Amino acid sequence: MNAAGYVGGMTSATQQLAPALEIDARLTEIERSLNLLLNNTPVNAAEAWTDFERGDFGAAPTLRLRPLEFEPDLVRRELYGLEIENVADPALHTLFRAKRDEIARQITALEDRDTSRFVYGSLQLYGGVAPPLASAAEELLETIPAQAPNNRSVTAGAFAEAAREEFERYRAVYPDFPAHIEVRDDISELMVSFGRLLIPESATIRADRVEPLLHHEVGTHVVTYQNGARQPLTLLTIGLPGYDETQEGLAVLAEYLTGGLDPRRLRVLAARVVAVGKMLDGAEFLEIFESLRADHRIPTRTAWSIAIRVVVGGGSVKDAIYLRGITRILESLAEGSSLDVLFVGKFALDHIPLIQDLLDREVLEAPWVRPRWLDVPGAQERLDRLRKGASVTDLYEGDVIA
Template sequence: MIESITDSFVKKVTRSLKRGKQVHRRLPDGGLLYIDRPLPFLLLFRHPAGQPDHATADFLKAYAAYIISHEERTEELRPLVQGIARTMADTFGAFMIIELMAAPADTSGVPLFKVLGPEEQLPTTTQTIQRELQSIKLPGILTSVEIVSNAPLLQEPHCLMPEEDLKKSGILMLGLQLKPIYKNAATGKIYPLLLRTLRARVANALKKTVFDFMSVQTTHHPVHFQALGRQSVNRVVWRIDRQLTSISDQFRFLLLVTPVNNNEAWAEFRKAKYKKPPTFHYRLMPIDADQLKRKLYNIPIEKVDDPTLGFLFRDKRHELDKMLTMLSDRNTPDFLYSSMQLYGTVDDQLLKVAEGILAAIPEPTRSEEIDIIPVPEFVAQAERELAFLREQYPALDSGVDVRDDIVGLIVSKGRLNVGTDAKIPRHRAEALIQHEVGTHILTYFNGKAQPLQQLYVGSPGYEELQEGLAVLSEWLVGGLDQDRMRILAARVVAVHHLTKGCSFTDNFCRLRDEYRFDDETAWNVAMRVHRGGGLTKDAVYLRGLVHLLSYLKEGNELEPLLIGKIRQDYIPIVQELIYRNVLRPMPIKPRYLLDPLLKPKLEQLKAGISVFNLL
C-alpha cells in the first residue's frame, strides 16, 4: 500500500495503461485501484469523511475498472483520475466516469436511484441508465429513478475534473446515488441477501449503460455488454472452485443410492408373488456426511466479489448440502423429501404428457425375438465412439468398465460402467452410445477442458438438461423407439405416485396391470424410482426433453448446451463468462452435430416439434 498518490505513481499507472497492461494497486487508507485492461470507462467510490461505507464500495468490485478511495483524499485523487481519463480518452476517442454514492442516512422521500447527469449533453446515455435502473425489480420495494444535474460533481470540494476539461477531452461524468435499502438505518447492519441481489442488478444496468455509450462515442465496440466484465479472475476463485470440486469428488452419489443386490432382490420379490416389498442393500458409505458439510461451509465463498461466480459457487454449495443430507438419510423416509427439493416433483402438465404417451402407445407388440447385443460387442462399439471423441480432444481420458454390481449403464466420473447382465437390444445400441458417450461423457470432458471445474462436476440441477439432451441424441440417430418413450413416461408416472405416498408393490402393480409393462420392465422402473428411499430424479428425462424442445423451438441453438454439465438457465451465465474470456470454446462436438445427413432433423427441431412428434 502507498502512503500518498504521487505524480510518479500516476505516471506509472498511465504508462501501464498505454502498454495495454492490467493495473491493480493498493491506495492510501485501504483504497484500491483496479483496471482489468484498458477500457473507456471508470467507476469511482469515495468513502464519506469519517464514515467508511464498505457495503456500497463493494458494488464496484463487479466491474473491470474502478477506484475505491476516501473523500479526504480527493485532492490527491484528482491527478490520478484525470491521468487515467485523459489517457483512455486519447486511446478510445471518449471516456466515461460513473461515481457511485449512497444517499444520506435520513432517506425519507429519496428515490431508490438518483442519476446525476449533464443537463443537455448525451440524452441517450441518460435515457439508457434511467430505463435499465427502472427495470430492476425487487420484492416489496418500489423502483424509482430521478434524473438531476451533475453540477454537484463538478463543484468544490468534490470536483475531480473541471467541466471545461471534460468537454475538451470528450469525457462524460455521471453520478449514481443509491438509497441504502441494504442497510438497517438504525443499527447500520447489512442485509446480505438484498445487498447481493441489488449489486448484481445494478452491475448489469451500468454495464448496459457503458455499452451504449461506448458503441456510439468510442472506437471500442465490444460484442456484448457482458464483455465489459472482468476477464482476470482472483486466485481465491480458483481455490474455492477446487475446494467445492474436491468435496464433490469424494462420493459417487448415484452409485451410492443404487442397490447392489438388484438380481437377488428381484428373485426374492418374484418368489413372494409381488406381495412383499424387496429389501435393497447399498454400498458402504465412504464418507462422513457431517464432516464434509463442515468442510463445505468453511469454504469462504463470501470472499468472491464477482457476482456471477459467487452465485455459481453458492448454488453448488446448496446442492452438495442437499446431496450429503440425502446420503445421511439413505433408506429412510426423509430421503424422499430432500430428493423432491433437489430434483423436483411432477407437475400436472408433465403428468399429462406422460399419461398421453402411455395412452398413445398402449403396449409393445412382440412379433419376434429381440436381438440382444453381447456385452463385449457393445463395449467395443462404445470404445470406438470414445476414440472418435479423442480425435477431437486427445486429453479425453475415459474408458468402459464392465461390472457385476450395477444394472444397465451408468456414467460416473467420465467413465462408462456396463452391467455384466446388461440386456441391450441391438437396434438401440447406437442410441444408447450417443446417450451415454456422446452426451454424458462428452459434456464431462468439455467441462473438464474449462478452467472452471464446476462445468464438469455439474451445476445444480444439471441432470434435467443432460438427460433431455441425451434422449434427444437417441432420436437424432434414429434409436428412440416407442418402448423407450413408454419407459420415460412410466418413470414420470411412477415418480408422481411415489410422491403421493404410493408403496413399491403398488407402483409395480400399476405399471404391470394398468400400463401393461412386462414384469421385468415394471421392476426396473419401480426399483429406480424407489431406490434409496424414493428418488425423484427419473422424472427429469421426460421433463428435460419437453423443456429442451421448447427451448429449441424459440430459435435457440443446441451446441452451446454441450459446453459442460449445466442447466438451461445457466446459458446466460456461461455466455457471460465466454464474453469475458473466463471460459474457452468447447473442444468436442458429438457425432450428430457433425453428420450432414442429420441436418434435416436439426432443422426440424428449430421449426418446433412436440414430444408426440418424436413418436
C-alpha cells in the same frame, strides 16, 4: 489438476478470478467425494430380480445400498468453511452459494437413505411432477401402442466392446479424448460417473438400443464431462446446480436425432414419470410395479427396472427429469436457442446467460469436442423440424423406429 495450476496458461481475465477458481476446485472435490449417483444405486439388483421372479412377483425386493465412505459432519464443516463471501465476481458468487446449498442437500439426502425423509431430499434436488408433465406422460402412454418385448439383446461384454469402438471414433478426431469403461458387478444401471462409463455386469441391453445409448452416454454425458474438464471452472465437469435435467434432456435429444428414440423408449420415459407420481402419492413398490404392467402394459422386466429406480433409498423422483428435460430442450429450440453453448460442460438451461457471459469475457473457451450425434445422417433435418416447434408427443413417429 487444481485451479491454480490451470490459471498460469489462461487469459488475464481468468487470472483475475484465481481466488474464485480455488473455491470452484474445492466444491468440485467435495462433491466428488459424495458420489451421489453411485451411492444411491443398489448393489444387489441382479440377485433381487432373481428372487422376485422366483417368488412369482409377490414380495417387494430388499435393495441394498453401499455404505457411505465419508463422514457427513466433516464434509459439512469443510463445505461451510469455504470463504465464498470473498468471491468478488457477482455471477460466480451467486453460483457458488447455490452449489454449496445443493451439495449440503446431497449430504443430507445420502444420510437419509432408507428412511421416509429421503424422498424430501430427492424432491429438493430434482423437483416434483407438475400437472403438465404428468399429463404429457399419460398422453404418451395412451398415444403409443404397447410394444411387444424385443428379445434380441447383447451382453455387458458386447456393449463394452461397442463402447470402446465409439470412444475410438472420438479419439480418431480428438486424440487426447480419454476412454474409461468399467464392467462392474455392484451397479444395476448403465451410467456415466465422473467421465467413466460404468456397465452392469448382469446387463442385457436391447440390440437396437446399443447405438442410441452410446450417443446418450458417451456422446452426451462423457463429451460434456471432457469439455468441462478443459475449462478453468471445474464445476463444469460435475455439473452446476440443477444440471441433471438439462443433461438428460440433451441425451434424449441425441437419441431422437440419431433415430433411436423408438416407441418402447418413449413409453419408458413416460412410465417413469407416472411411477414417480404414484410413489409421491404413497404407492409402494408392488403397487407401482403392478400398475405399470396392468394399466400401461409395460413389460415385466421393464416395469421392475422402473419401479426399483423410483423406490430406491426411500423414494427417488430423479427419473422424472428425462421427460421434463427433453420438454424444456424442445421449448428452448423453438425459441431459437443454439445447442452449441450446451456442450461447454454440465449445466442447466437457466445457466446459459452466465456461461455466455464467461465465454464473452474469455474466462471459458468454446467446447473442445463436438458430439458425433449432431452429424449422423438425418440429424440436422430432424433438428430443423424441432426448431419449428414440437411437443414430446411429436417425437413419436409411429410404430417403426423413429
